[in-house]
Amino acid sequence: MKIKSIHIYGLDGRRRDVKFHDGLNVITGRSSTGKSALSDIIEYCMGRSTFNVPEGIIRDKVVWFAVIYRFIGEEVLVAKPAPSAGAQSLSTAMIRRGAKVDAPDLADMAVNDSDDGVVALLTQLLGIQENTTDVPLESSRLSFDANIKHSFYYLFQKQGLVTNKDQLFYRQNEPHQPQTIKDTLPILLGVSGRDKFTLESQLRIAQRDLRLNAKLLQQAREAIDNSEERAIGLVSEARAVEIPMGDGATNVVDLLRKALEWQPTPVSEDDGARISVIERDLLDLREQRREVQRRIESAQQFSKRSEGFEVEASEQRDRLKSIRALPINGETGEWQWPFARADLGMEMPIAKALLSELESLNDELTAVTGERPALAAYLSGQERELSEIADKIRVKEVELSSAISSSEMATTLGNRNTAASRVVGRISLFLEGLVPNTELIRLQTEERRLRARVADLEERLGADDSDTRLISTLSNIGLHMSGYISALGGEFAEFPARLDLHHLTMVIDRPGRPIYMSRTGGGENHLAYHLAALLSLHRFAGTYGHPIPRFLLIDQPSQVYFPSDASYEAAGGSVDETERQEDADLGAVRRLFETLQEFVSEHAPGFQLIVTEHANLREDWFQRSLVEPPWSKPPALVPDDWPDIPLQHQ
Incomplete structure (x- = not known):
């Protein structure tokens, strides 16, 4: 799954198209031109209802957003109208499918589906098989199906995140998201799936049935133990109120059944x-x-x-x-x-x-x-x-x-x-609740059957090697991490690096004491560790065909190589202005993009890297990676001459 193009629509029907290609895609330019909003638009059109596009010209002038996704043999357009004024979310959508799909005119835009439909379709086309998260039996949280939305963590490295030493993945800092990442990544990497969930679901049902049967069996035993004493007491009560029970029966239960034939004596009315x-x-x-x-x-x-x-x-x-x-x-x-x-x-x-x-x-x-x-x-x-x-x-x-x-x-x-x-x-009431010996025998037989069933399921689950395979998978992902850290100039590149799924961070296994990303210093190091982890993850997923979209959007990664935000913004997407920043480490900037270019051309051919930037390099290969001429306002994502949306139409 890759991105073919992004489209936005103005109130007057004009449309703005941004097209992408395989490999390295760079959008560079000045601040406040809409570069960082691209990731929000993509996410919005992948089934997320929350609208995170920042306030400003985009919200004021754009009435529809659309993204065309490319799959093998099929293209899918997902379009969503902008939320109304004051609203922060919208769940309606428009879907078009075909071997080749072009962006429609504004007049042809019409809602025909919802975010749930978008998620279901993209999940199916991406190839995420039927699954359920691997939740321990004793856990209070519920299992759920992994879908396309659970790949978002590995698709977006937004400004501020790409150099964050405490957060490796997108949305990792939000409530409940860390556990969701831990539950779904093994599914996306193919080491935990439906079979294990099916066994665990069957085990839960069998254990529940066993507990219920044990309770019924205990009640049956207690009822049989106490039934004779209770029956004798009831016979005594019946005789005390002169209920005829006959003289032929000797069994107390038979006497009680005879007592059920009692009819009240007619009572004449009092004169x-x-x-x-x-x-x-x-x-x-x-x-x-x-x-x-x-x-x-x-x-x-x-x-x-x-x-x-x-x-x-x-x-x-x-x-x-x-x-x-x-x-x-x-x-x-x-x-x-x-x-x-x-x-x-x-x-x-x-x-x-x-x-x-x-x-x-x-x-x-x-x-x-x-x-x-x-x-x-x-x-x-x-x-x-x-x-x-x-x-x-x-x-x-x-x-x-x-x-x-x-x-x-x-x-x-x-x-x-x-x-x-x-x-x-x-x-x-006593006779109705009286448990015959046949019922006790049936419950004992059912208990033996359920115990055997639980033991069998526990044995089959014990034989599951998903934990071992997950360790192996993370080890394979870590094979290339040290190489990317070295290429990006990060420290400790001489030691093996790995993903720590338990703490959701990157760890360098230095002999004697492992080094966690949060304990390292310098933005250049943090950028190197982030990119090394994500590039290695996507390289493994692409090589072995795991269902993670084959694109990654990185927002302003080279900022760490400029001495200040002002000097970085001064680059403004211009080659000359970029080279004019004498205090900037342009060699490191060049090394960054060379590493990204090498990744999409040699390590993961066909992978799509989308990078939004302020820097602009003179090299031909970099200029070929530019999606459009630098956005210098104009041009920008939204043309300035588009009409504002009246409040009553928002």
Whole structure:
């Protein structure tokens, strides 16, 4: 995979094309002409949604970006519109494929895919086989498929990174990226792939199934151990609530199954109204009884008082009779006053009055003695009525007691049904969870099978030699690193150098004490180590056909050979200005580009190196590597006369 061309589009439809060729491609020129933005555009059109093009003329004037990639026998155009104003990302894209693809006009640009589609297509065409990252079984992070985006680390050496002693690869300083590099580089180098992941995935599944089966087996054993004791307890509970279980079964489980046939005893409705009627009748009868008792008590008191009066009256009567108080005997009509002649003075008013009083007293005495039989008859009638009421009360009390007993029995029967229902529910749950011996045997058999499966997968994984092959691969990559360090004038070139994938750095194996890149000094050394590592990596990948794109973009590598940023920028892409910087180490600059030219012509023929620079060398081979005349503004990546994009169109 290489880059055929980069295209940008203005609002008025004009298009700017930058074309590349195999080998060394140099774009030189002044500052702020858009050279460093080329890597951001390429990355944007390789499926990265984040738009990292810096603010300025490019964002103000460009509405579409496009890159045409070359594969063996096919070309692919990936185009993306610029994000709207204020947006920092965009995931829509346009894809065109063909044996030969040319950049379309702005009018023909239309979104037809997404970044996911771009990544999937480029990954397939690059030849990255189906894979998943090699994540340890005990790790908390998830496995994922390596794709074209995981090659970005080895394609871009941006300004500031190319001489960074603490960071070897692009984006290595971002969160989670170091581990991603460690996980995906072995896949891209062909030493870790789908087979190992498949085995590890199968091992995870088998281990999970084994743990689950072990839990079920333990539960089955505990259930069988405790089932008899629990069953006996349930039988006892069933008998306590009078659940019939029959007498024929002797096995407790059979007894419990018989108990499941229990049906609740029908309970009649409580006749509460009948109890209320009886209670009201009783109240009425008791009130009648109290009334009769009051009448009897009143008559008895009257009788007692009348007896006293009768005795007194009889005595008085007897006294009057003994003295013959009346002149005429009421019974015989004879004159009985011996001391007076008959009818003597009886016609006198005083005599008449006295005789009248005496007769009245006699009549009252006669009346009192005559009422006694009537009072006795009255009392006798009241006592009979009281007895009848008492009999009725006794009958009603018996009826009330019976009704209350019936109500209490209904309540008790309902409570017993409820208790029995609960016991039957527990029995049903117990029988459902009862593990038969056949299930225990099946689980034991499954445990033996799963243990054998896990052991087999672990043995097959143990036989995997990917770690050994990775060490061998890194050793092969390191074979050429010392030579590039020497060609670029770096220190310690006499010692073997290697990539340290664990620390993501370059190490020089000096006897006695290895030297890590972070412990070296000088920008020239750091540049030499960066380029040595990446050129060696791409040389190995190209030689053995590993799926890493065959291009590398290096931004301003020769800056380390100029005494200051000002003198470097003063070169401005001009040969004369470059040579005029007397304090610059132009020999080192020349040596740098000679090394790059030798790499693409001899060590990795056909490889594409894209270098953006301020320096410009007079040598013919260098001038042939120039993609365009130096960008001196004008020319630049974006023409100055392109219209600005109105904010409402951004």
